[in-house]
Amino acid sequence: MTAMKLVRRKFDTLVIGAGGGGLRSAMQLAQADANVAVVSKVFPTRSHTVAAQGGMNAALANVVPDNWHWHMYDTVKGSDYLGDQDAIEYMCRAASHLVVELEHAGVPFSRLDNGKIYQRPFGGQSQDFGGAQAARTCAAADRTGHAILHSLYQQNIRAKTHFFDEYFAIDLVKDSDGYILGAVVLEIETGEPLLIEAKTTLLATGGVGQLFRTNTNAHINTGDGIAMALRAGIPVQDMEFFQFHPTGIAGKGMLITEGVRGEGGYLVNKDGERFMERYAPHAKDLASRDVVSRAIAIEVREGRGCGPNADHVMLKLEHLGAEVIKKRLPGIRDMAMTFIGVDPIEEPIPVFPTAHYTMGGIPTNRYGQVVVPLGEGAEEPIPGLYAVGECACVSVHGANRLGGNSLLDIVVFGRAAGNHIIEHLAEHRYHRQLDEGSIDQALARLARWEQSGDGESVDELRQELQRVMEEDCGVFRTEETLVQGVARVEALAERLQNVRLKDQSKVFNTARIEAFELENLMALGLATVKSALARKESRGAHSRVDYPDRDDERWMKHSLYYEDGRVDYKPVRTKPLTVDTFPPKARVY
16 A cells, blocks of 8 residues: 555544553543544553552542652652652642542542542552651552543543544654654554544553563553654663562462552461561561562572462461452452452462563653653653653653552643643644655555465464563573573564464454564563663662662663664653752662
């Protein structure tokens, strides 16, 4: 197909991804009378936000005293001082307004007896800058993401947002000046391409958890938006920081929310010992996620694991009683009973760390604009391009995200991007002229997966990539495993050239989609192992056995990985908006 014959649609804004970040922006834009298109490769309420269980952080102080300064301190400390403090301040200050706004949009938060929103304790939270445990996480039982996503979707339907459900975004298109002006997308059912032209484009495509074999993520989380940005010449930031959630169902990966430990559940090894007391004497089971994940991995490695293969630990919650479990953790109980036949009212759940959250992504500022570095710490926004949520790196999570901050991140920066896009549209009232060459490039990717024949299989290559990432770039890393990981992923990327789809007449279009996803995963796998090999320190989720200490002198900087394989750096923004900087110090829980 030539660019000339392509079906074209025009909108003010194209939002790619219909999770919480994309829908929060789309809702705001549609309510401001912008003409908004949302492209989603699954039906919107199946986006991965629906799987978020534990809650959303905000210093409401409904249960114990709290304020946003303490929340900010915990987030900076949780990030292992790699988070940008201006963005973190902005997020923590906005948090309580957004909880109230979501409630008005219809989110059924759980209640206290006095009618206020219930808040549970979560990992890495404190009162008074590292003091007693805080209770900051606003929850709708253990299905918070589900409640938020459904409410936002219904508000978008009401505001007449235009949805392209089950469409897959192939590539961004631009003009000769580098303005991003929409994307070429593919209707999954028919295989027909469509060009959506837009004055502004927002990427909200989520993370890349499918890089790892055992993960908590939906099959759709293949980093499509991050890879599209990389192909458009934008470096990706901090890809070495991948969060392993401490409590996935052992051997399966499904998430057991931190809310279980927030309600009073705790971890034990084969001797029945509450081992977190040794690793985090103060916070115990509610230390931050990287700390708990490493503790579990060490217990198993040193022979104190449970089960016939001694390959996991146990999460005990029987002592909470049937009433609390049924009221506060109904989804967790359902999941444990469905997937492993364990009723947590009566016996503990076997758990082990599982790949969970992409802290890195497309570099943005706190307005949601995608930015590229100019050198000397300066950067400039790419006109018309925005990114929010897990595919973006603002960076409010730094080297390790605190539980309860991801649902906050998507709505805060979804709103910030919405605000900025409304301003941009007021100044740019007309569509710019597209560069037809950029459309041809996207169509060439499409043509690549129209040939069939004999060759490597997409499925086998994807499984190999996931296995390599898990083995060589997991919870613990060394120079040796990372050098090996880079070589192995590069070899897999070479083999990608030989992949062929089977005879097209016998294949659904989903086979083509899986091939596109594999290309995206492969690019981001390379970004992750190469950035991890380059960072010679341990910080947050990036744990180098050969460099066990954090090195603020040399490594207090964000990594930037370019499509040609080089890794560069830019400084961390340590200056908040209105308060004093939180200087780096040893991180103990």
